[in-house]
Ligand SMILES: Nc1ncnc2c1ncn2[C@@H]1O[C@H](COP(=O)(O)OP(=O)(O)OP(=O)(O)O)[C@@H](O)[C@H]1O
């Protein structure tokens with residue numbers, strides 16, 4: 001654990017680009033990273049576990065969390081609510097651990113307003129054809145939902161410029177290596193700023 005606060009990383013990008021796949025491979029490499037489990041009103045997919053993949057909630061539960069200001073951000077995405085619980089993120093960052101959010105674009109833009117010091121990474125598909133192919137091949141959504149998710153994807157890609165980094169997910173391991181480099185360089189950047197700040201304070205007579 002570090003003395004300083006951890007860094008908040010926001011991994012975002014269109015449905016089916018591979019956010020979950022890349023994040024899981026990244027976490028296999030670095031078990032010190034912390035994943036913020038979201039709440040959602042969507043039904044669990046086969047094999048998904050409550051408290052592991054998501055906290056599966058009713059619409060009323062999520063509305064209450066919103067009213068009690070318990071979410072950092074939330075969005076209605078293709079007919080369901082998704083949101084990031086605040087307490088876990090704040091406590092884990094305080095403990096000095098880096099936290100990853102894996103969220104869609106409307107939510108990422110809200111996080112940017114409240115956590116401008118966060119690091120925003122947009123995962124990009126090698127092509128739109130490949131994006132479509134991945135979401136269809138995953139086989140978890142019916143045709144109508146796939147169509148709606150792809151239509152959201154076009155709008156999400158238009159917001160790519162709001163992010164600090166764009167990482168192409170052509171190959172999972174290559175994408176993981178790119179994200180690891182971002183994590184490392186963000187730590188170096190913050191350490192350098194902190195040491196310059198301490199040096200400057202040391203040279204000031206108060
Ligand atoms: N680099 C890759 N090359 C080929 N297939 C990939 C790659 N990355 C992910 N996939 C596949 O693409 C599909 C979608 O991946 P995944 O579920 O991780 O996407 P996601 O962005 O988390 O989607 P969603 O936002 O809908 O939850 C999966 O079947 C996954 O195995």
Ligand SMILES: Nc1nc2c(ncn2[C@@H]2O[C@H](COP(=O)(O)O)[C@@H](O)[C@H]2O)c(=O)[nH]1
Pocket residue numbers: 013014015019038039042073074075077082083084102103104105106107108
């Ligand atoms: N704004 C938020 N988006 C989230 C959150 N958790 C997940 N997501 C994103 O929603 C879509 C759909 O997810 P799926 O599991 O139904 O495929 C995808 O882009 C997720 O990344 C969240 O807390 N807030």
